[in-house]
Amino acid sequence: MAEQLWLTEREQRAWRGFLRMHAEVSSALQRELQRDTGLSYPDYEVLVYLSEAPGGQMRPFQLGDALQWEKSRLSHQLRRMQDRGLVTREDCESDRRGAVVTITGAGWAAIRAAAPQHVRQVRRAFLAALTPGQLDALTEIADAVLGRLAVSPGGGDGTGPSR
16 A cells, blocks of 8 residues: 555644644744743743753753754843853863853843743633643643654654655
8 A cells, every 4th residue: 555645634734733833833932931930932941951061061062962952042132141141161071072051140130031931821811721631631632742753763754854
C-alpha cells in the first residue's frame, strides 16, 4: 500500500490546530512578558537555563543545545544580554578555547521578578483552558512525540517538516 501524500482531514485539523495554538499562546506570552518585565522571551529563556544551572553558569554550547539555537543566534543574544548586564561571558578555566556564561546579580533580579508573572500568564493563557484529564493527555502526547524524536534524529522520514 502506497503512503498517503497528504494529511487526512482529521490529521490536518490536529496539526494546524497545534501550530495555531502554539503560535498564538507563544505570541501572547511573549508580548505580556516584554510589557510586564522588559525582558524578551529569548532573554527569559536564557535566564531560566542559567538560573537552574549549578553556580548559575553554563558553557555556551550547553546553553545552545538546551535552547535548540544556532551558535550565531546564541552569540548575538548573549552579547545583547551582556550589554544590559544580565550575563557575563568569561574564559573557561578548564578549557582555554572555551567560555562560560554566568548570570549576574541583575540577571538574578530580572528572573526572580519575571518568573512569578510568567507562571501566572502561562496558567491564564494555557493551563486554565484544560481539564486535569486534558493536561494529563497533553503530557502523554508531548512525551510520546519527544520520545520519538529522540529515537529518530531529524524526526520521522527525513523529508523535513510538514506544514
